[in-house]
Amino acid sequence: MFTPFFRYAFGVGVLAVLFPVLILIGTATGLAAARREERFAALRLVGATPRDVSVVAAVDSVVSALAGTILGIGVFLAARPWLAGAGLTGTRYFSAEVTPTAWGYLVMLVAVPAVSVVASLLALRRVRISPLGVSRRTSPPPPSAWRLLTLGIGLVLFVVGLLATTAKSIGAPAYPGLLIVMIGLVIAGPWLTAAVARWCARVLGGASALLATRRLADNPKAAFRAVRGLVLAVFLGTIVGVLVPAADSLSATPSSAALSGVLLDTFSMPGPGGFGAGLAPRDGATLVSELRGLGGTTVYPLYTLPQAANPNHQGPYIGVVSCSVLRDLAVLGRCAPGLQASQANDDNLVYSDNPHYSTEPFVDASNPAYTGRLAALPLQAVLVTVNGPATLERVRTYLAVHAPPQVSTAPGVDATPPRTYGEAVAIRSSRATVFERLVYFAVALTILVAGCSLAVAIGGGLADPKRPFTLLRVSGTPVRTLYRVLVLEAVVPLAAATLITAGLAYGMSVLAFLQMAPPGTPVPMLGHVYFATMGAGLSIALIVIGVTLPLLNRMTGPDNVRFE
Amino acid sequence: MNSPLIWARGVVKSFGQTPALRGADVQVTAGEILAVMGPSGSGKSTLLHCLAGIFPPDEGEISFDGQRLDQMDETRRTELRRTAFGFVFQFGQLVPELTAADNVALPLLLGRVRRKAAYQAAGQWLTRLGLADKGDRRTGELSGGEAQRVAVARALAVGPRVLFADEPTGSLDSLTGEKVMDLLTGLAREQGVTVVLVTHDARVAAYADRQAVVRDGRVTALETSGTSGGLR
Numbered sequence: 001m002f003t004p005f006f007r008y009a010f011g012v013g014v015l016a017v018l019f020p021v022l023i024l025i026g027t028a029t030g031l032a033a034a035r036r037e038e039r040f041a042a043l044r045l046v047g048a049t050p051r052d053v054s055v056v057a058a059v060d061s062v063v064s065a066l067a068g069t070i071l072g073i074g075v076f077l078a079a080r081p082w083l084a085g086a087g088l089t090g091t092r093y094f095s096a097e098v099t100p101t102a103w104g105y106l107v108m109l110v111a112v113p114a115v116s117v118v119a120s121l122l123a124l125r126r127v128r129i130s131p132l133g134v135s136r137r138t139s140p141p142p143p144s145a146w147r148l149l150t151l152g153i154g155l156v157l158f159v160v161g162l163l164a165t166t167a168k169s170i171g172a173p174a175y176p177g178l179l180i181v182m183i184g185l186v187i188a189g190p191w192l193t194a195a196v197a198r199w200c201a202r203v204l205g206g207a208s209a210l211l212a213t214r215r216l217a218d219n220p221k222a223a224f225r226a227v228r229g230l231v232l233a234v235f236l237g238t239i240v241g242v243l244v245p246a247a248d249s250l251s252a253t254p255s256s257a258a259l260s261g262v263l264l265d266t267f268s269m270p271g272p273g274g275f276g277a278g279l280a281p282r283d284g285a286t287l288v289s290e291l292r293g294l295g296g297t298t299v300y301p302l303y304t305l306p307q308a309a310n311p312n313h314q315g316p317y318i319g320v321v322s323c324s325v326l327r328d329l330a331v332l333g334r335c336a337p338g339l340q341a342s343q344a345n346d347d348n349l350v351y352s353d354n355p356h357y358s359t360e361p362f363v364d365a366s367n368p369a370y371t372g373r374l375a376a377l378p379l380q381a382v383l384v385t386v387n388g389p390a391t392l393e394r395v396r397t398y399l400a401v402h403a404p405p406q407v408s409t410a411p412g413v414d415a416t417p418p419r420t421y422g423e424a425v426a427i428r429s430s431r432a433t434v435f436e437r438l439v440y441f442a443v444a445l446t447i448l449v450a451g452c453s454l455a456v457a458i459g460g461g462l463a464d465p466k467r468p469f470t471l472l473r474v475s476g477t478p479v480r481t482l483y484r485v486l487v488l489e490a491v492v493p494l495a496a497a498t499l500i501t502a503g504l505a506y507g508m509s510v511l512a513f514l515q516m517a518p519p520g521t522p523v524p525m526l527g528h529v530y531f532a533t534m535g536a537g538l539s540i541a542l543i544v545i546g547v548t549l550p551l552l553n554r555m556t557g558p559d560n561v562r563f564e
Numbered sequence: 565m566n567s568p569l570i571w572a573r574g575v576v577k578s579f580g581q582t583p584a585l586r587g588a589d590v591q592v593t594a595g596e597i598l599a600v601m602g603p604s605g606s607g608k609s610t611l612l613h614c615l616a617g618i619f620p621p622d623e624g625e626i627s628f629d630g631q632r633l634d635q636m637d638e639t640r641r642t643e644l645r646r647t648a649f650g651f652v653f654q655f656g657q658l659v660p661e662l663t664a665a666d667n668v669a670l671p672l673l674l675g676r677v678r679r680k681a682a683y684q685a686a687g688q689w690l691t692r693l694g695l696a697d698k699g700d701r702r703t704g705e706l707s708g709g710e711a712q713r714v715a716v717a718r719a720l721a722v723g724p725r726v727l728f729a730d731e732p733t734g735s736l737d738s739l740t741g742e743k744v745m746d747l748l749t750g751l752a753r754e755q756g757v758t759v760v761l762v763t764h765d766a767r768v769a770a771y772a773d774r775q776a777v778v779r780d781g782r783v784t785a786l787e788t789s790g791t792s793g794g795l796r
Contacts, residue, residue: 205679206673207670207673207674210662210666210669210670210673211659211661211662211670214659214661214662214666215661217661218660218661219661468657468658468659468660470657471651471653471657472659472670472674473642474616474618474645474651475645475646475649475650475651475671475719476642476643476644476645476646476647476649476674477642477646477671477674478642481674558613558618558619559619
């Protein structure tokens, strides 16, 4: 039902969203467990063991997580018709296609409570619950600048890879460099959060900024924990946002334009046994003749070099082409003077539908001649030009009926049907657009999830500053001042993580692009869709954060001073 | 006789079905130190909260400097608490992520005092309270007495007309408590600040000029203290 491309794209999207969702589950459950610590201390006082407390905490979290999962499934089922019609990939789906299987439901009903149990037990490890009450373990030391080391190593590796980058491929070290940079961002996140908080404290004035930035600098790990899930998504989303549109411009090579209307059908594919021979000479001649007989077509046959069918063939040349073909399709190159036919290395032209790889002629004057009879050679492929769309469809229909079935290049990969190079570029571009859209959706969702994580962290963390905040209210601090504190505590890590990650990803992808692009290619810019997606995600996240503000009003109201 | 700075007449306050004050009357003159005493649950803290404009009474009248607190809305009472009152509670309620200097400067910053001036004032107050070298310490690094002195500095730094203190030495040992009360009352008298403090400790109450005894939600006695300083 879904091609390998879509499965891959959805898989990337799921991974990008899964990480922050797991963090949200962990944050919410962990805070809920920590807020029950005084109740657990009372249990210890009457004789419960630490193991008993753990069991109570686990049951607590399972029940609430299960209820939440069931509620979430209900919301999903209600929203399913709208989701199916959303057209995220450019097409609509039937509702049955966007629903998990029975196993999928079962996994959710088991996995979410399981993650909650683990998170709650981990949260209880941060406090020491004794019969006499709760004591917090000492505050963690501030994050060290050594956390930047991994990020630095990744950047160095990436730059080394860039130095080895050519127009056709990115240098191998760049890939692990990219991965290490992503890991490095997560490791360096707390240090960066603390650094940004200290900078904000110097730049922003007022009591709200003082409170918010000092609280952030006091425990930057907790602040970053809620947003680290979005680092991966924003990083990938920004890279996709730069490179996918830019890749289209790299496809606009002279050969791609010249070949745009040329249809390719291939009858042999490379494999472990060497290149397949293709159509037998007589069958190949019949096919070429009948294609020409359709009218409005010009057919250019490409033949298989006899020795190329040998699995032990080592030479660079695998095909043979008539020099008259090259005279008509000059973009493909030219023969040495006086030749009738030339050997050709048509690997990129025939076995890749990306004309980008055909920037160099596949025959030039240095290619050796072929002196045998072309009619005796197997037919490897045909290039066909037509005089209009109707003729193109007649050619396609003929090939579908009379040409041998297409052979795929790898298991699980659909064979490529005959199509023009322009159609191949359009398909590639369309897939890239869909991929880009999916990644943007995942990024927006991830930012939203990060906002929810922050809201949960802030709301759940209100118990700690409840007393001092209550006194501030009692002393005449307007509640809107404390609202500003909470908003700043949420916005600073969220914005810092997003901006730093996006900036780094943009810089790295631009550098990679400039290494691969021909000189003079303009620097790719992020499009309005990217900014709209980021803006929408951040806006919704801020709204979610705003939902916690009434909780602050209630928890720190002057009424609470009665219980001090 | 000076007209009272604060007075309350027939104040009634309930929380749900539980009456905390059943018609309390009290007067506080400017510059005096009034101790509000009584057994647990007598309503003494509730009386302080009503006098400070934290809660509006259900019935009765409360006045501060001629302004009727019982007729003010929450916004106006909040502004009054910010500009005219200071608060010291039993556990200090300092913001743990801030340093001592930050905590003292915070109410000044909230009052839109410029940062430099706020921290200068904070430094001066910390010096007066014997904490000159503790300004950059976080509250977790201070002893109980030091933290409570920071709370006193914070309350006095804004130049309040009235200081409300609820069990200010409740979490301190007697020696430390004496030091805190010496400083609190000494600085209040020096600054001309009126003090209303709630305590169940007779030794703390002895610092006051007068003592109001609260029982069953009513002020049953108003006595002048024998001495105006604590037991030495």
